[in-house]
Amino acid sequence: MVTLTTLTNQARQLVLTPNRSMDRRDNLCVLLAAATILLITATAMALKGAWLVLPFAGLEIVALGAAMHFTLRKLDCREVLTLQDGELILERGRAKPELNLRFPEQAVRILMARPERPLSLPDIDLVALGHCYHLGTFLNRPDRFRLASLLKNQMHLRVASHDAYHHTSF
Known part of the structure; x- marks a missing residue:
């Protein structure tokens, strides 16, 4: 499940959680x-x-x-992406953040690998400062496409095709 929250005019937060039918x-x-x-x-x-x-x-x-x-x-894990004051914060964990990373917004690229087969899942990676972090590995297919759309349109991050990025940047 992908939830977008607008904290202020400049701050936005995406919360990624697995789908659960029951609590x-x-x-x-x-x-x-x-x-x-x-x-x-x-x-x-x-x-x-x-x-x-x-x-x-x-x-x-x-x-x-x-x-x-x-x-x-x-299924109790979550990922939180917060874009605030020109900085992207990535937090992962269960009850509390076990991973807390901060990146300058200009150093962040989102890569979306196109699925090899029509119904397979696309991979979404956050690349920043020489490291690659997989996003939403627990999300289903529609949620992954929604995540890519929200990252591009609402959070205004650069989302590129995995293949196009490799050809132009590496």
Whole structure:
């Protein structure tokens, strides 16, 4: 998901987050519903003599909870691009920024690699001061095109085709 926020007349901020169909609370409700159904079924089977089902039912609930936790943890990342006072700030992290980089606006180039196949994902890279940073690796195809459009039209950064940039600059 790509969200553009205008902080002031000169400052703009793009927040990139992965698409999530449910938040933590909704996932917890799904886990509790699955656990309830599983335990009712396992208890009924245990009362008929198949008591060995109960430990495996518990293991299934723990495995489902762990899978949901790790998936939500992976989807909890975000990237924030802030353009303010002639400076581009790139922040990445989960609960707090784990990476915080500042670049002069004139030193920043955005490269968009055209997809090799019609439905593949385009790569969007931020090149500044001799380093390349991949942007929005967790975004889907429409969001990547929206990101490139917002970087060019709203944040007024130079967006070039990956191939054209290599031929003219390197």
